[in-house]
Amino acid sequence: MAEILHTLILQPLFNFLIGIYSVLPSHDLGIAIIVMTVVIRLALWPLLKKQVHGQKAMQDLRPELEKIKEKAKGDRQKQAQLQMELYKEREIKPTAAFIPLLIQMPILITLFFMLRNLLNAEGADLIWEFTYNSYSFVLEQPIIQQILNDTSQFMTTFLGVVDLHQSSLALAITAGIAQYFQSSQLRSDPEDAKSIRDILNDAKEGKEVKMSEQNAAVMRSSGKFFPIITTFIAFSLPSALALYWTVSNGIAGFQYKLALREEMDELNEELDEEEDNG
Numbered sequence: 001m002a003e004i005l006h007t008l009i010l011q012p013l014f015n016f017l018i019g020i021y022s023v024l025p026s027h028d029l030g031i032a033i034i035v036m037t038v039v040i041r042l043a044l045w046p047l048l049k050k051q052v053h054g055q056k057a058m059q060d061l062r063p064e065l066e067k068i069k070e071k072a073k074g075d076r077q078k079q080a081q082l083q084m085e086l087y088k089e090r091e092i093k094p095t096a097a098f099i100p101l102l103i104q105m106p107i108l109i110t111l112f113f114m115l116r117n118l119l120n121a122e123g124a125d126l127i128w129e130f131t132y133n134s135y136s137f138v139l140e141q142p143i144i145q146q147i148l149n150d151t152s153q154f155m156t157t158f159l160g161v162v163d164l165h166q167s168s169l170a171l172a173i174t175a176g177i178a179q180y181f182q183s184s185q186l187r188s189d190p191e192d193a194k195s196i197r198d199i200l201n202d203a204k205e206g207k208e209v210k211m212s213e214q215n216a217a218v219m220r221s222s223g224k225f226f227p228i229i230t231t232f233i234a235f236s237l238p239s240a241l242a243l244y245w246t247v248s249n250g251i252a253g254f255q256y257k258l259a260l261r262e263e264m265d266e267l268n269e270e271l272d273e274e275e276d277n278g
Contacts, residue, residue, distance in 0.1 A: 006133075009110045013040075014118075014133040022141040030158025033115070033240060034247050040107070041251040047103055048252070052259040057092050108248070112241065119156065119165055119238045126151045158243060168239035175242045176231030178249035183226060185256035 013036075021032040064086060072079035087093065121129045127148055130139065138144060146153045156164045162171070234242035 005106065005110065009107060010114055011133055011135070013107075013111055014114055015135050015138050017114075018130070018134060018144065019138055019141075022138065022143045026160075027143055027155050028158065028160075029156050029164055029240065030162065030243055033164075033244050037244055037247040038251060040111070041248060041255065044107070045255060048255050049259045049262070052256060053263065054093075056260070056263050057090070061086065061090065061092065111244070115240050115244060116238065119240050123151055126154060156240070158239070162239055162243075164240035164243070165238050167235050167237065168242060169235060171239045171242035171246060172231050172235035175234040175245040175249065176227040178246045178253065179230040180224075180227035182249045182253035182256065185253050185260065 016039075017032055017036045020035050021027055021029055024031060065083065068079060068082045068086065072082060118126075118129055130144060130148060134144065139148075143153070158164055162168055230245070234245055
């Protein structure tokens with residue numbers, strides 16, 4: 001399994017990155033990481049659109065799922081049956097939103113570990129990384145031959161200033177900001193949305209607490225908490241990973257925003273057609 005992942009995912013990513021690095025006049029690894037991340041995110045655009053479409057479809061069903069829960073009155077079997085009937089009626093597959101994510105994850109995780117291993121390698125280990133992972137036509141590039149002869153020739157700085165081996169507070173903060181931007185695109189908080197504290201107070205007073213309100217409150221809280229965690233994690237890692245994280249999450253945020261806008265445009269077009277036909 002490991003060999004398959006290496007051949008199908010890691011090697012192509014490694015050679016793509018090193019190929020970009022070798023043709024850049026400055027041989028700037030940071031710029032190579034940015035270019036590679038942008039291309040990968042653009043390639044994943046169709047999958048991300050499907051993911052957003054699935055998530056939006058499930059969000060639109062929340063009011064009806066709440067009605068089904070009330071109708072079932074604690075009968076989980078009946079509730080599951082009614083939910084499946086609703087999904088079939090609306091032609092929605094509950095797992096559709098997760099399949100694109102499952103396809104993306106091996107690519108993104110492999111990229112993460114590939115960068116970490118490349119940055120941590122020195123001397124003979126760095127030579128092994130290049131010879132084991134590179135295709136022959138990449139190894140033949142002049143700059144790669146220079147690195148194999150003298151590993152100190154492998155320039156691991158960004159814009160000649162940031163050492164991508166070391167942690168960077170500035171890049172860690174931007175990674176956290178990018179994470180917040182990405183997560184904020186998937187939240188649609190109504191004005192009367194309840195906080196976790198409000199929900200807990202309602203529960204203490206014996207009021208009914210809807211599951212959808214609980215889930216929404218948790219999502220809002222995690223959307224504020226995860227960027228902070230991202231910043232701390234990014235600061236504990238080589239800045240190359242923080243740079244990748246920043247670019248990847250930033251582009252993903254814009255892609256989510258665009259995908260949601262397209263969803264709204266399609267919905268408005270459908271409503272306009274219904275009004276015209278009516």
